[in-house]
Amino acid sequence: MSEPLLKVENLHKSFGSLDVLKGIDLELGRGEKIALIGPSGCGKSTCLRCVNYLETPNRGHIYLDGELFGEKKVGDRHVHMSEKELARQRATIGMVFQGFYLWPHLTVRDNVAIAQIKVNGMARSEAYDLAGEVLRKVHMEHKSDEYPERLSGGQQQRVAIARALAQRPKLLLFDEPTSALDPELVGEVLNTIHELANEGRSMMLVTHEIAFAREVADRVIFMDDGGIAEQGPAKEVIDSPVNKRLKSFLGQMLERH
Amino acid sequence: MTLVEKIELYSLTLLKGAGFTIGITVITFCVAVALGLLFGAIKAFNAKRELSSLLSFTDAVLYLSGRLLVLLINVYVEVFRGLPALAVLFILYFGLAYAGLQLGSFAAAVLGLGLIGGAMLTEVFRAGFGSIHQGQREAALAVGMTPLDALRHIILPQTWRITLPPLANYAIGLLKDTAIVSAIAAPEIMFFARNLVTRTFDTEIIYLLVAVIYFCLSFPLARLADRFEARARAGVR
Ligand SMILES: Nc1ncnc2c1ncn2[C@@H]1O[C@H](COP(=O)(O)OP(=O)(O)OP(=O)(O)O)[C@@H](O)[C@H]1O
Ligand SMILES: [Mg+2]
Numbered sequence: 001m002s003e004p005l006l007k008v009e010n011l012h013k014s015f016g017s018l019d020v021l022k023g024i025d026l027e028l029g030r031g032e033k034i035a036l037i038g039p040s041g042c043g044k045s046t047c048l049r050c051v052n053y054l055e056t057p058n059r060g061h062i063y064l065d066g067e068l069f070g071e072k073k074v075g076d077r078h079v080h081m082s083e084k085e086l087a088r089q090r091a092t093i094g095m096v097f098q099g100f101y102l103w104p105h106l107t108v109r110d111n112v113a114i115a116q117i118k119v120n121g122m123a124r125s126e127a128y129d130l131a132g133e134v135l136r137k138v139h140m141e142h143k144s145d146e147y148p149e150r151l152s153g154g155q156q157q158r159v160a161i162a163r164a165l166a167q168r169p170k171l172l173l174f175d176e177p178t179s180a181l182d183p184e185l186v187g188e189v190l191n192t193i194h195e196l197a198n199e200g201r202s203m204m205l206v207t208h209e210i211a212f213a214r215e216v217a218d219r220v221i222f223m224d225d226g227g228i229a230e231q232g233p234a235k236e237v238i239d240s241p242v243n244k245r246l247k248s249f250l251g252q253m254l255e256r257h
Numbered sequence: 258m259t260l261v262e263k264i265e266l267y268s269l270t271l272l273k274g275a276g277f278t279i280g281i282t283v284i285t286f287c288v289a290v291a292l293g294l295l296f297g298a299i300k301a302f303n304a305k306r307e308l309s310s311l312l313s314f315t316d317a318v319l320y321l322s323g324r325l326l327v328l329l330i331n332v333y334v335e336v337f338r339g340l341p342a343l344a345v346l347f348i349l350y351f352g353l354a355y356a357g358l359q360l361g362s363f364a365a366a367v368l369g370l371g372l373i374g375g376a377m378l379t380e381v382f383r384a385g386f387g388s389i390h391q392g393q394r395e396a397a398l399a400v401g402m403t404p405l406d407a408l409r410h411i412i413l414p415q416t417w418r419i420t421l422p423p424l425a426n427y428a429i430g431l432l433k434d435t436a437i438v439s440a441i442a443a444p445e446i447m448f449f450a451r452n453l454v455t456r457t458f459d460t461e462i463i464y465l466l467v468a469v470i471y472f473c474l475s476f477p478l479a480r481l482a483d484r485f486e487a488r489a490r491a492g493v494r
Contacts, residue, residue, distance in 0.1 A: 015307075016307035017307075080313070083404055087401050094400075097395070101395065104415065160396075163396075
């Protein structure tokens with residue numbers, strides 16, 4: 001057995017007195033695609049954000065590629081990394097947000113290339129070649145010189161995906177990438193993600209698109225009340241759920257569509 | 258002397274002061290922007306947290322020292338907002354001299370007006386940083402920028418659009434406010450004007466010329482401020 005790409009160990013997170021994650025354990029294999037589903041407020045986003053330390057866990061550890069993430073060991077104690085070390089690790093995980101968050105003062109090309117130029121010290125021409133390559137992948141190369149505000153939501157999200165791809169990430173995180181989109185724009189973004197999945201990339205995806213999760217994910221994890229309530233092969237979990245809350249959750253989701 | 262000769266003579270004298278006025282304005286502006294940027298950023302990025310969210314001893318120490326810094330900055334802002342500029346200048350120039358530290362009039366002017374401007378611009382920059390959606394910063398962190406990278410490459414460039422209009426207006430106000438540093442014998446426009454008046458009693462001509470010079474200096478700045486404001490209204494870039 002090769003070691004998993006991502007290992008989440010006993011992850012706890014609270015905001016003030018609100019316990020959001022109450023001990024999450026999960027592993028993601030190389031090339032594996034996991035969909036996180038669950039009712040609103042159950043902690044899906046928080047879990048995803050803890051994986052790249054946008055939220056700092058209260059307890060538990062993250063391992064990426066066998067290496068401790070966001071922390072290091074001093075003797076037998078775990079201490080937080082410096083911002084610089086953390087940034088270097090974060091660069092190996094791509095993240096796509098519900099709200100896109102393209103940078104409005106930069107062109108599409110610069111949105112994709114800036115981190116490579118300013119952080120990795122890549123030559124501008126090389127970074128622009130890379131930007132062209134990943135923008136082609138999401139079918140957005142023709143908009144390279146546009147500013148984000150001139151694009152539709154679906155186009156913006158595909159650029160955001162290209163921005164993550166430019167990191168040459170080991171792992172892609174998606175947090176409800178289509179939830180902010182008009183219904184007619186959802187398809188193009190799902191198609192793009194599907195294409196990436198077919199390339200064998202490792203991803204973790206929070207989504208309310210149950211049919212898409214069933215189709216694309218290898219494994220589905222149902223979160224409820226800060227814990228994992230049920231998990232297994234995607235089709236199994238979605239077609240024949242065991243957990244009562246999962247059953248009613250899936251029922252609600254089907255009704256809505 | 259004919260009127261024309263007088264105007265020529267007085268103008269030349271007053272223009273000697275204009276160099277000093279411009280010098281003080283430019284340097285004070287830089288000091289105030291530097292202070293405002295630094296303190297504004299500290300205020301904007303040291304948000305309050307619940308004590309129970311502190312993760313470790315180092316986290317707590319970092320957080321609490323950040324909050325202490327914010328407290329000190331707030332005290333500074335309130336103090337310098339409340340004091341008349343003249344009082345600040347007198348304290349720095351005469352007060353410190355009494356305590357054994359004699360600042361030159363230029364140094365005292367730059368320090369005094371700079372501290373007052375810094376207090377004002379702290380709030381301008383804090384509001385500017387605060388207006389940028391948190392997601393902008395998180396997206397920058399997610400691609401591997403450090404918080405400082407994110408500030409430099411992502412947050413600050415977006416902040417200028419919002420902060421440039423108040424900055425330009427501040428520069429105009431500052432240019433005019435430098436007139437009061439003649440009170441601590443700084444050889445700027447008003448200082449020369451007063452000297453000329455006491456020697457010649459040509460009050461009307463001299464102060465009219467003063468007005469013309471200030472107008473010529475502030476008019477271009479006012480146009481610049483208008484352009485910034487139009488751009489800020491127009492949209493994102
Ligand atoms: N920064 C924060 N401060 C305080 N509470 C927070 C914070 N972020 C999230 N929460 C709370 O934590 C809980 C879980 O939030 P989270 O965003 O992880 O849920 P979610 O499963 O992603 O929900 P949704 O499907 O609505 O996106 C919610 O009750 C939320 O209000
Ligand atoms: Mg969420």
